[in-house]
Amino acid sequence: MSWPALSIVVPCYNEAACLDILHARVSAAARAAVGDDYELVFINDGSRDDSWPAMQRIAAVDPHLVAINLSRNHGHQLALTAGLDLCAGQQVLIIDADLQDPPELLADMRRAMVEQQADVVYAVRRKREGETFFKKATAAAFYRVLDRVTDTPIPLDTGDFRLMSRRALDAFLSLPEQARFIRGMVAWVGFRQVPFPYDRAERHAGETHYPLGKMVRLAFDAVTGFSTAPLRWASHLGLALTGVSLLLIVYIAAGWLSGTAVAGWTSTMLVTVAIGAAQFFVLGMIGEYLGRLYIESKRRPLYLVADVAGPVQGTATLGF
Numbered sequence: 001m002s003w004p005a006l007s008i009v010v011p012c013y014n015e016a017a018c019l020d021i022l023h024a025r026v027s028a029a030a031r032a033a034v035g036d037d038y039e040l041v042f043i044n045d046g047s048r049d050d051s052w053p054a055m056q057r058i059a060a061v062d063p064h065l066v067a068i069n070l071s072r073n074h075g076h077q078l079a080l081t082a083g084l085d086l087c088a089g090q091q092v093l094i095i096d097a098d099l100q101d102p103p104e105l106l107a108d109m110r111r112a113m114v115e116q117q118a119d120v121v122y123a124v125r126r127k128r129e130g131e132t133f134f135k136k137a138t139a140a141a142f143y144r145v146l147d148r149v150t151d152t153p154i155p156l157d158t159g160d161f162r163l164m165s166r167r168a169l170d171a172f173l174s175l176p177e178q179a180r181f182i183r184g185m186v187a188w189v190g191f192r193q194v195p196f197p198y199d200r201a202e203r204h205a206g207e208t209h210y211p212l213g214k215m216v217r218l219a220f221d222a223v224t225g226f227s228t229a230p231l232r233w234a235s236h237l238g239l240a241l242t243g244v245s246l247l248l249i250v251y252i253a254a255g256w257l258s259g260t261a262v263a264g265w266t267s268t269m270l271v272t273v274a275i276g277a278a279q280f281f282v283l284g285m286i287g288e289y290l291g292r293l294y295i296e297s298k299r300r301p302l303y304l305v306a307d308v309a310g311p312v313q314g315t316a317t318l319g320f
């Protein structure tokens with residue numbers, strides 16, 4: 001088994017239109033950085049377009065490429081996990097397939113890693129081109145809420161685009177959870193992590209695979225994975241409502257004693273509705289955690305690999 005100086009890991013879902021140019025640009029960046037001593041790990045996350053045939057075609061002519069075909073669409077974070085499991089580099093660059101993150105920054109990120117003696121150089125988005133106002137606004141709000149509620153400081157405006165040392169990666173790979181919010185998990189690992197500001201480009205082709213629903217799910221994974229604050233809020237809310245109902249009991253008793261009790265339909269309805277809503281809110285919160293606990297307790301493999309093209313060196317459990 002050989003350990004290349006650099007692995008570049010790219011999760012791909014319906015990215016056939018990007019793959020050739022992606023391959024050219026990451027290869028050039030890798031070659032400029034470490035000469036011939038690199039590998040590319042492309043993960044086909046159950047694409048419904050021609051991404052897998054395209055990867056096989058490239059793997060047939062480029063011995064640097066390890067192409068992995070997952071058994072179905074497992075989602076971005078698990079596809080990325082598969083690639084990180086399977087890569088063998090001493091340094092690992094994580095990058096999106098759509099070229100929103102310029103591979104040419106690799107040289108500067110490697111320099112930052114050496115100069116600042118860091119184990120993780122994470123790219124921070126200064127500008128985001130070609131994304132809707134809604135996406136940018138929700139992303140900005142999400143990162144700020146996350147920062148408020150989580151116990152692990154997770155850097156703001158940071159995606160998964162980052163350069164990691166082998167020791168940071170190995171530490172990361174020791175985290176077994178199913179609900180994966182990778183940038184948070186990397187932050188949790190610690191060591192020295194430094195920011196690297198850059199301008200995010202437009203997608204090379206195609207459209208985002210992170211519609212609102214998936215973003216909300218990632219946000220829930222992020223919050224519940226790194227914080228039990230919502231459970232605390234739930235109990236605080238319960239406590240506050242108990243206080244309010246105690247006051248109400250006094251008020252109701254006083255009304256009864258003074259004989260002015262009947263005309264109370266509005267307030268009764270308000271209280272019923274408010275308490276009902278609060279109960280659903282609290283129950284839902286508990287349910288979010290309970291559901292995740294259930295999923296974790298099944299200890300299923302995080303992903304399954306269907307096919308591999310190219311020389312595999314890492315440690316992943318292959319599903320065949």
Ligand code: UDP
Nearest residue numbers: 011012013045075076079096097208209210
């Ligand atoms: N991706 C994936 N599986 C999915 C969705 C996305 O592997 O189920 C990949 C996608 O091909 C891309 C990266 O994850 O390389 C980021 O996705 P996208 O560009 O759609 O997200 P955005 O940049 O819009 O947040």
Ligand code: MG
Nearest residue numbers: 096098100203
């Ligand atoms: Mg993208």
